[in-house]
Amino acid sequence: MRETSPIDLLRQALPGLPPRLQAAGRYVAQHDFDAATRSMRDLAAAAGAPPATFTRLAQALGYTGWEALREALIEARRGAGGAPYSARARRNPGGDLPAAMLAADAEALARLDPAPVAAAARALHEAPRIWIAGFRSCRGVAQLLHYQLRLFRPDSVRLIGGAGPEDLDLGALRPGDAAVLISFAPYSRAIVLAARAAREGGCTTIALADRPHAAMAEGAAHLLRFDAATSPGFFPSLTGALALAQALAAACFALGGEASLVRLRETEARLAAIAAYTPEQDLPS
Incomplete structure (x- = not known):
């Protein structure tokens, strides 16, 4: 070496x-x-x-x-980049860390720009299929967006790597599909490969990223930026990413109008039929 x-x-x-x-x-x-x-x-x-x-x-x-x-x-x-989180831990301020983290997240949320969300939601609404990619710490954000979109688009939303090897999903990307890519620095190799496959597959790409020059955001049609670095905690904050994902799902639902509402009601009826939720009267007092 x-x-x-x-x-x-x-x-x-x-x-x-x-x-x-x-x-x-x-x-x-x-x-x-x-x-x-x-x-x-x-x-x-x-x-x-x-x-x-x-x-x-x-x-x-x-x-x-x-x-x-x-x-x-x-x-x-x-x-x-082998210790991106422990290095942050050494910079943590003293005093009331939870209060400082919540305050930083509140400030970061106030800086989010809603305008790009509306444009990105329209791209999702118009796409025949939606693919969502988020790996490692961003997997939870990707799963949340996947879940919420499937409530009213049950047959056209896929989580990359959710039901099998990622490469099989990447090979199924087609022109006209929309791909949502979620990540922050340091970027995983998997998200960079997913972004490249989406570009080469002719997809409309939507990047939820912390930087405009992020490798996984290169060539994206829509960029939704969140602040991951200002949290005083040892781990970068995903609060902004979660907020953007929920706003994106809600805006996409609204664009679907009555058709989205019908599909949502059908999903709710199916969940009720299989007793997906515990009735409140059955909960222990």
């Missing part, structure tokens, strides 16, 4: 590189996450350079080729 990180090595080598390799090197240094997660061909297209330029750049830095440099970038990010 190299003692110097690949990005530091790159920065040190930049002055002595030819102009074309300098341009490619600066792009890698500024977009190290993309360099670690995208193919060389995709990265070259985004940088506006021939793919061979990145091979020559890697070799100029002492690597056998681009894949060797890419593996070093992945390893460097793994080391830097």
Whole structure:
């Protein structure tokens, strides 16, 4: 393992590189996450350079080729991002932490922009099928949105990876479908792959993300931003993501009008018929 990180090595080598390799090197240094997660061909297209330029750049830095440099970038990010939560815990303020967390969440909710939600809801309403992707800590947000949408669209909403391997769902994405992608930094490899599959599949993508330049939000038709970083707790806050997911489901329901209401009533009747809920009179006093 190299003692110097690949990005530091790159920065040190930049002055002595030819102009074309300098341009490619600066792009890698500024977009190290993309360099670690995208193919060389995709990265070259985004940088506006021939793919061979990145091979020559890697070799100029002492690597056998681009894949060797890419593996070093992945390893460097793994080391830097291996403790995203414990590092936050060391920065926690003293005093009344619960009160500080609730206050931070309230302020973050007040900053949410409702305008993009309406446009994204229309895209969901018009799509024949809706796919929802959220992994790791964002899985709960994805499951909530999936549940609420299925109450009035029971046959056209799917949770990616919910009933089998994720790759089978990603292979089923089709033009005209809508894909909702939920994540915050550090972004999981699974959500980046889902975003790429949605783009390549011709889906209308809706990203619930913490940053406009998030890798999983690239090319998204709609971006719903939430603040995950200002919570003083050890774990980034998902309150904004949950609020956006619920607002998105409610707005989609409203666009469906009477048809959505009919399907919701049918779902409720079915749940009642199978005794999904415990009658209040049966609860212990």
